[in-house]
Amino acid sequence: MLSQLVEFITRFFEYFLPFTIVPPWAAGPVIRLGKVVGVAGPGICWHWPFNITKVAHVATVTQTIRPAAQTVTTGDGKSIVAAIVIRFNVSDPKVFVVDVFDAKSAIDDIAAGTLRLLVNTHTWEELQDIDLDNELTKKTRAELKKFGIHVEAATLADFGQIKSLRLLLDKKEDTPTLLLS
Numbered sequence: 001m002l003s004q005l006v007e008f009i010t011r012f013f014e015y016f017l018p019f020t021i022v023p024p025w026a027a028g029p030v031i032r033l034g035k036v037v038g039v040a041g042p043g044i045c046w047h048w049p050f051n052i053t054k055v056a057h058v059a060t061v062t063q064t065i066r067p068a069a070q071t072v073t074t075g076d077g078k079s080i081v082a083a084i085v086i087r088f089n090v091s092d093p094k095v096f097v098v099d100v101f102d103a104k105s106a107i108d109d110i111a112a113g114t115l116r117l118l119v120n121t122h123t124w125e126e127l128q129d130i131d132l133d134n135e136l137t138k139k140t141r142a143e144l145k146k147f148g149i150h151v152e153a154a155t156l157a158d159f160g161q162i163k164s165l166r167l168l169l170d171k172k173e174d175t176p177t178l179l180l181s
Helices: 002-014 093-098 103-120 124-129 132-147
Strands: 019-022 026-032 035-040 043-046 053-055 063-065 070-073 079-090 149-161 165-170 175-180
Touching: 019 026, 019 053, 026 093, 035 093, 063 103, 070 103, 079 103, 079 132, 093 132, 103 132, 103 149, 132 149
Parallel strands: none
Antiparallel strands: 019 043, 026 035, 026 053, 063 079, 070 079, 079 149, 165 175
């Protein structure tokens, strides 16, 4: 009961405070009556009280995301399993907060698509000869830049050929057939 009262009083006084403190690892757009009026960096950000102005700050320091591993096919038809790790930071907090609804999904989708395109356009032997990490970094960096994200590095965590087992059902006999590919 006492903790709820303290929380209510704290939130009540937050409406009257004419400033917000943005942590040293963050920045974000200043939104006044639904419009972006600037970008606040770390430190004290003066604003209008009563929730007229808000600072939607996000972490701008280096972060990593590891999307799920995916199975892709090379240009010569070989099945590959690959997992990628993306190390990034937020370069434009305004774009990152205002123009992107779910940044993690955007990073996952672009990383997976870039990896798939890179693997699909090369044979297994060609993939052994090129610097995949460098190619992935350049391509994901170019795509994610428009979302206010700077990719520091895209690294393959797992990468290798796989064999897959598939059960096919013979419609005439209703018996499964094992296919190794």
